[in-house]
Amino acid sequence: MTLARLIPVVAAGFLLCATAYAAQSTSAIDRLYVLDCGWAHAADQSRWSPGVNVGQPIDLSDNCYLVHHVQAGYLLWDTGIADAVAAKPDGVSVLNGAMVWHRPKTLAEQLAIIGVEPDEIRYVGVSHTHPDHVGNVDLFPKAIVLIQKAEYDWAFAQPTPPFSAGHPAMKLEGDKDVFGDGSAVILSTPGHTPGHESLLLHLPKTGWIVLSGDLVHFKDNWDNRRVPGFNANKQKSLDSMQRVADILAERHAQLWINHDKEQSDQQRRAPEYYE
Numbered sequence: 653m654t655l656a657r658l659i660p661v662v663a664a665g666f667l668l669c670a671t672a673y674a675a676q677s678t679s680a681i682d683r684l685y686v687l688d689c690g691w692a693h694a695a696d697q698s699r700w701s702p703g704v705n706v707g708q709p710i711d712l713s714d715n716c717y718l719v720h721h722v723q724a725g726y727l728l729w730d731t732g733i734a735d736a737v738a739a740k741p742d743g744v745s746v747l748n749g750a751m752v753w754h755r756p757k758t759l760a761e762q763l764a765i766i767g768v769e770p771d772e773i774r775y776v777g778v779s780h781t782h783p784d785h786v787g788n789v790d791l792f793p794k795a796i797v798l799i800q801k802a803e804y805d806w807a808f809a810q811p812t813p814p815f816s817a818g819h820p821a822m823k824l825e826g827d828k829d830v831f832g833d834g835s836a837v838i839l840s841t842p843g844h845t846p847g848h849e850s851l852l853l854h855l856p857k858t859g860w861i862v863l864s865g866d867l868v869h870f871k872d873n874w875d876n877r878r879v880p881g882f883n884a885n886k887q888k889s890l891d892s893m894q895r896v897a898d899i900l901a902e903r904h905a906q907l908w909i910n911h912d913k914e915q916s917d918q919q920r921r922a923p924e925y926y927e
């Protein structure tokens with residue numbers, strides 16, 4: 653078949669696929685990697701579930717996600733706890749010992765195994781600016797950080813900046829269709845922090861996925877709509893959870909909860925990937 657004859661067939665295929673979904677996506681994402689970006693042991697899970705499971709310990713995963721778009725290249729979603737933690741065999745203790753972070757593998761070495769150079773990362777999307785999400789932003793000095801303006805302004809007013817102030821950044825005010833084709837849409841989901849955001853993805857085989865960020869920390873909190881006491885705004889946290897719940901229902905999407913270790917342990921890990 654000549655190229656000229658092939659193009660209308662492909663175009664017709666796209667139209668058929670697109671109409672199969674309530675919201676259109678041409679799904680040019682061919683690979684989604686789940687990277688191990690650390691884990692934490694916490695002495696008391698009620699830090700995230702006020703009044704529930706008080707004094708019960710919990711382990712939390714910490715994931716980064718690498719998205720490859722056929723035409724536009726790589727988007728890294730969150731960067732995890734700092735790679736420097738990998739050099740500390742006992743991890744790093746925070747919150748007066750209430751939580752200990754570990755980094756069995758660095759982000760840099762996992763990218764090297766996949767064969768991706770840091771400079772190939774075009775965008776680094778950050779769900780928010782807590783240290784377990786922005787620990788390695790400065791590994792990617794050429795990437796554009798995709799961050800809500802509200803988050804940027806808040807974070808850079810703190811004593812310790814989340815990443816270097818000169819880093820290229822796109823300060824968003826609401827949702828952002830990253831590649832312009834609906835395959836990766838940043839969703840404004842404030843509440844955990846002033847400018848928290850989540851990521852809606854569409855993959856040809858896996859379908860729709862929402863990467864939670866810290867919209868919620870584990871499934872039991874999602875099922876019961878619990879808001880951690882330290883969130884910036886409780887009502888906005890609840891509104892953002894409802895917003896995502898509506899999107900999940902509308903698109904038949906999966907919710908991938910970054911810190912839910914039980915769910916994370918069942919996921920395919922880099923260098924394997926989702927299509």
Ligand SMILES: [Zn+2]
Nearest residue numbers: 782784785866
């Ligand atoms: Zn977190």
